[in-house]
Amino acid sequence: MNRILIIAPNWIGDAVMSQPLLATLKAHYPHCQIDVLASLWVAPIYRACIEVHQVIEAQLEHKQLQWGLRKQLAKQLEKNQYDACYVLPNSLKSALIPWLANIPLRIGYRGEMRFGLINIALDNPRKINRPPMANHYLALCNALVHSQEINVNEPVKPTLNISSTAKESVSAQLLVAGIDKRFIYVLCPGAEYGVTKRWPAEYFATLAKQLISHEPNAQIILLGGKGDHVLASSIQSQADHLPQIHNWCGSTSLDEAIALIGMSKVLVSNDSGLMHVGAALEVPQVAIFGSSDPHHTPPLSNKAKVLWLNLPCSPCHKRECPLGHLKCLKDITPATVLSTIQTLH
Incomplete structure (x- = not known):
C-alpha cells in the first residue's frame, strides 16, 4: 500500500475522532503516504495530524452536489494513483470523487444508496448500538488489515499537534x-x-x-x-x-x-x-x-x-x-x- 486517500467528515468533532484511524493505518503501512481531502472548515484538524502527508482543501458545501467541482477534483486526484480510499461520511456524494478518480479500493460504511461507489462496504451499525465515533471510524481498518485484527472495542484516544x-x-x-x-x-x-x-x-x-x-x-x-x-x-x-x-x-x-x-x-x-x-x-x-x-x-x-x-x-x-x-x-x-x-x- 503506497498511497491512501481519506475523504474527511464534515464536522470538526468527527474529524478529530478520525485521527486514530489515520494513526493505525500509518502503523500498519509505515511507508504509505496518507492524504486527506477535506472542506475548508475541517482542513485545520488534519494539518494537526502528524500522519497526514498532504491536506487537499476543497470548497465542498453541506448538502450540495457540486457535480462540476467533484469531477474536477477527481481528475486531479486520479493523477496521484491512490491504492485505496476511506470514505468517512455516509453520503452518496462523498463517494463520488474516489469512484470518478478510479481508485481501486473504496472503503466505507453502507449508506445512502451508494452501492458500487463503495466496493468494500461494512454494515453501518444502528445508532442505538453504535460504538463511540472514534471506534466507529477505526473499525474501517479491518476492511484491509487482515494479518492482525484490530480490536475496535478498546478505547482509542485522538491526538493533535499544535502548529x-x-x-x-x-x-x-x-x-x-x-x-x-x-x-x-x-x-x-x-x-x-x-x-x-x-x-x-x-x-x-x-x-x-x-x-x-x-x-x-x-x-x-x-x-x-x-x-x-x-x-x-x-x-x-x-x-x-x-x-x-x-x-x-x-x-x-x-x-x-x-x-x-x-x-x-x-x-x-x-x-x-x-x-x-x-x-x-x-x-x-x-x-x-x-x-x-x-x-x-x-x-x-x-x-x-x-x-x-x-x-x-x-x-x-x-x-x-x-x-x-x-x-x-x-x-x-x-x-x-x-x-x-x-x-x-
Whole structure:
C-alpha cells in the first residue's frame, strides 16, 4: 500500500475522532503516504495530524452536489494513483470523487444508496448500538488489515499537534490584548447542532464571574465561530462587561483556536467540535452534555470531566427540547461546573 486517500467528515468533532484511524493505518503501512481531502472548515484538524502527508482543501458545501467541482477534483486526484480510499461520511456524494478518480479500493460504511461507489462496504451499525465515533471510524481498518485484527472495542484516544505558526500568532494576539497566557480559561458557548446542546448563556456568564472571583488573575476567553459572536456578546453583557472576559468568537482561525485551547488552564464547553479538540490536546476540561449521548461522542481524555444528568428524556437528539423545559442543561448549575473545574487541578 503506497498511497491512501481519506475523504474527511464534515464536522470538526468527527474529524478529530478520525485521527486514530489515520494513526493505525500509518502503523500498519509505515511507508504509505496518507492524504486527506477535506472542506475548508475541517482542513485545520488534519494539518494537526502528524500522519497526514498532504491536506487537499476543497470548497465542498453541506448538502450540495457540486457535480462540476467533484469531477474536477477527481481528475486531479486520479493523477496521484491512490491504492485505496476511506470514505468517512455516509453520503452518496462523498463517494463520488474516489469512484470518478478510479481508485481501486473504496472503503466505507453502507449508506445512502451508494452501492458500487463503495466496493468494500461494512454494515453501518444502528445508532442505538453504535460504538463511540472514534471506534466507529477505526473499525474501517479491518476492511484491509487482515494479518492482525484490530480490536475496535478498546478505547482509542485522538491526538493533535499544535502548529508553531498558529502558536506564535496566538501568542502575539494575547500580548496585544494584554492577556497573561498563564491564567487563560477558555469557554466555548456554541454548538452547531442547536439550543439543546447549548448550556444557557446566563450560566456561562455566572461561571465567568465566579472564576474571576475565585482567581482574580483569571482571563476568560469566549471562543467559537462567527455565528457564536452574538451569543458571546450576550455573555459579556450578563457578566457586567468585566474586562477579564474577552469575546474571540469569529476572531481566530481554527488553527489558532487549536493553539489557544492548547494554552488554556481549563476548557469548558458544550458537546462540540472544540470539546474534542481539547480532549485531543489533553487540556483539563469540563464537557456539558444535554440532548446528546456522551457514550457515543465523549471527550476522549483522562483530563476530561463529563457533566450529563442522564434524565429519562435524554438523550433525545432533538434540535429543540420536545418537552419545552430543557432540564437536561438548565439543571446543571454554574456552581456544579465550578466545583468540577476545581477537581481538575
